[in-house]
Amino acid sequence: MITSFAVTMLMLGVLIFVHELGHYLAAKSVDIEVQKFSIRFGPKIAGFKKGETEYLLSLIPLGGYVKMGGMYDETMEQMEGGSQEVGREPxxxxxxxxxxxxRAFVLSAGVxxxxxxxxxxxxxxxxxxxTKEIEETRVAQVDSDILPKGAENLSLLESGTRLMTIGDRVVNHWGDVSEGFLExxxxxxxxxxxxxxxxxxxxLSESEEERRFIIQALSLWQDNIIGVVNSGSPAEKGGLQEGDKVTGIEGVTITDLVRSNPxxxxxxxLERDGRKLVRFITPGLVSDGDSEIGLMGVNSPGLQYSSESVGLMKSFQxxxxxxxxxxxxxxxxxxxxFTGGVSHREIGSVFAIxxxxxxxxxxxxxxxxxxxALFSINLAILNLLPIPVLDGGHLMFLGVEAIRRKPVSLETKLKFSQVGMFVLIAIMILALSNDFRLLLGM
Structure with missing residues (x-):
C-alpha cells in the first residue's frame, strides 16, 4: 500500500513537472512573462522567487500550472488558489x-x-x-473469418499447437511468428x-496488409495461471493467489470462462506449490455496453520474455x-x-492508477x-480533449479566434470554462465510483 502510494506520487510529480516545464520553456522562448510555476494546485506549501517567476510546491497533488501575464481564466485562477490582477497595465x-x-505553441508545449x-x-x-520477445510459440486459436485467400489452411491449427518453422525460419519466440509471415x-x-x-x-500473398491479417488471426497461447489478485475482489475472497495454475479447462481461457458466467x-x-486444491469463486456482474459480463478481479499473468540487445539507432526506432x-x-x-464501443466502467481514477x-x-x-511512459501519453491525450480548462479547450478557443479573426470574449470563455469544470468533475466522480466498485468486488 505504502509502495503503491509512493511510486504513484513520484510518477505524478515527474509527469506534472515535465508537462508544466513545457509550458514554461515555450512561454519564455516567445517572451511571455511567467509569474508563477507551480507543481500541484491550491495553497502554497513551499517556494521561492527568482527573477520575475515564483516557483511553488502547492497542496493538492492533482496537477500544476504556469501563470502567465495577461492570461485571464477565472476558473483556473480559483483552482490554482490565485486571484485576478487588479489595475494591471497591459x-x-x-x-x-x-x-x-x-499562443498555440505555448498551450501545446506541455502535451x-x-x-x-x-x-x-x-x-x-x-x-x-x-527489445523484448515473448517466449511462446503456441497458438491458442485462429480467427478464420479474417484469414486472407490462400491462408485458409491455418484454421486447421488446433488450440495449443506449437509452431516450429515458418518456411526456412526456425520459430523460437512470437516475434519469429510475425517476422516469418512478413518476410x-x-x-x-x-x-x-x-x-x-x-x-x-x-x-502467401505479396500484400503486406494480407500478411498482417494472418498474424492478427493467430491468437497467442497463455497458460491458465492466475496473475495479480486485486484486493477485495471475488478472487481474493474465494482464496485464489497469484501463481495458482488452473487445471481442467483446456481449450478455454480463464478470462472467457469468467466473463461468460457472471x-x-x-x-x-488448482495446482499450488505441488498441491492440488479446489476453490469456489462467484464472478461479479458488470455491464459492458449492451451485455453483462463476469469479473473476478484478477489481472492476466505476465508472459515470459527474452531480451535481445540492440544499438542506439534501433532503440530510437x-x-x-x-x-x-x-x-x-x-x-x-x-x-x-465516446461512441459506446467501450463501457464507461473501463475508466479508472487515482486508485486504479x-x-x-x-x-x-x-x-x-x-x-x-x-x-x-504509457501514463505520460495518457496525460497528453487527456489534455488535448476539447474541454475548456484543459489545454485542448484553450486551443479550441484559439481555433475559433483564428476563424472569426477576433478573440473569444472573456465572458464566453468563463461560461464555457465553468461547463468544462463541471464535465471534468463528473468524469472524476464516475472514475472514482468505478474504483470503489472494483475495491468492493462489485
Missing part, C-alpha cells in the same frame, strides 16, 4: 498580446513534452534492457508444427514506434468510449518505467 509580454501561433518524455523512456528502456517469399509456404506434429501449407459460482481446480503505437491505442480507446503503478513497480524498474 504589456507587450502578455500572453494575449502574442500572435495565435505563439508535446509528455510525448517526448514517453519517447525518451521507451528509447532508454530499449537501449538498456534491449517469407510470396507463394507456397510450409508451416511445421508440434503437438500435434504436422505441416500446414498455404499460399453471478455463477465456479469451481476452480523502437522508442518512436512504441510511442506512436500506444498513442494510437489510447486514441482509439477514447474514441470508442495507484494500483497499476504499484503492480508494475513490484515487477521491476523496467515495467514501472514503461507504465510511466
Amino acid at each position: 504589456s507587450h509580454r502578455d500572453f494575449d498580446s502574442k500572435p495565435i501561433w505563439a 508535446l513534452m509528455n510525448f517526448v518524455l514517453a519517447f525518451l523512456i521507451y528509447t532508454g528502456v530499449t537501449a538498456f534492457w534491449g 517469407a517469399p510470396t507463394g507456397h509456404l510450409a508451416i511445421s508444427t508440434e503437438n500435434p506434429q504436422s505441416v500446414v501449407e498455404i499460399d 453471478n455463477v459460482q465456479l469451481e476452480f481446480s 523502437v522508442g518512436f514506434s512504441e510511442t506512436v503505437a500506444y498513442s494510437g491505442l489510447i486514441l482509439n480507446f477514447v474514441g470508442e468510449l 495507484g494500483q497499476m503503478a504499484g503492480q508494475t513497480a513490484r515487477l521491476g524498474l523496467e515495467s514501472y518505467l514503461r507504465f510511466v
Whole structure:
C-alpha cells in the first residue's frame, strides 16, 4: 500500500513537472512573462522567487500550472488558489498580446513534452534492457473469418499447437511468428508444427496488409495461471493467489470462462506449490455496453520474455514506434468510449492508477518505467480533449479566434470554462465510483 502510494506520487510529480516545464520553456522562448510555476494546485506549501517567476510546491497533488501575464481564466485562477490582477497595465509580454501561433505553441508545449518524455523512456528502456520477445510459440486459436485467400489452411491449427518453422525460419519466440509471415517469399509456404506434429501449407500473398491479417488471426497461447489478485475482489475472497495454475479447462481461457458466467459460482481446480486444491469463486456482474459480463478481479499473468540487445539507432526506432503505437491505442480507446464501443466502467481514477503503478513497480524498474511512459501519453491525450480548462479547450478557443479573426470574449470563455469544470468533475466522480466498485468486488 505504502509502495503503491509512493511510486504513484513520484510518477505524478515527474509527469506534472515535465508537462508544466513545457509550458514554461515555450512561454519564455516567445517572451511571455511567467509569474508563477507551480507543481500541484491550491495553497502554497513551499517556494521561492527568482527573477520575475515564483516557483511553488502547492497542496493538492492533482496537477500544476504556469501563470502567465495577461492570461485571464477565472476558473483556473480559483483552482490554482490565485486571484485576478487588479489595475494591471497591459504589456507587450502578455500572453494575449502574442500572435495565435505563439499562443498555440505555448498551450501545446506541455502535451508535446509528455510525448517526448514517453519517447525518451521507451528509447532508454530499449537501449538498456534491449527489445523484448515473448517466449511462446503456441497458438491458442485462429480467427478464420479474417484469414486472407490462400491462408485458409491455418484454421486447421488446433488450440495449443506449437509452431516450429515458418518456411526456412526456425520459430523460437512470437516475434519469429510475425517476422516469418512478413518476410517469407510470396507463394507456397510450409508451416511445421508440434503437438500435434504436422505441416500446414498455404499460399502467401505479396500484400503486406494480407500478411498482417494472418498474424492478427493467430491468437497467442497463455497458460491458465492466475496473475495479480486485486484486493477485495471475488478472487481474493474465494482464496485464489497469484501463481495458482488452473487445471481442467483446456481449450478455454480463464478470462472467457469468467466473463461468460457472471453471478455463477465456479469451481476452480488448482495446482499450488505441488498441491492440488479446489476453490469456489462467484464472478461479479458488470455491464459492458449492451451485455453483462463476469469479473473476478484478477489481472492476466505476465508472459515470459527474452531480451535481445540492440544499438542506439534501433532503440530510437523502437522508442518512436512504441510511442506512436500506444498513442494510437489510447486514441482509439477514447474514441470508442465516446461512441459506446467501450463501457464507461473501463475508466479508472487515482486508485486504479495507484494500483497499476504499484503492480508494475513490484515487477521491476523496467515495467514501472514503461507504465510511466504509457501514463505520460495518457496525460497528453487527456489534455488535448476539447474541454475548456484543459489545454485542448484553450486551443479550441484559439481555433475559433483564428476563424472569426477576433478573440473569444472573456465572458464566453468563463461560461464555457465553468461547463468544462463541471464535465471534468463528473468524469472524476464516475472514475472514482468505478474504483470503489472494483475495491468492493462489485
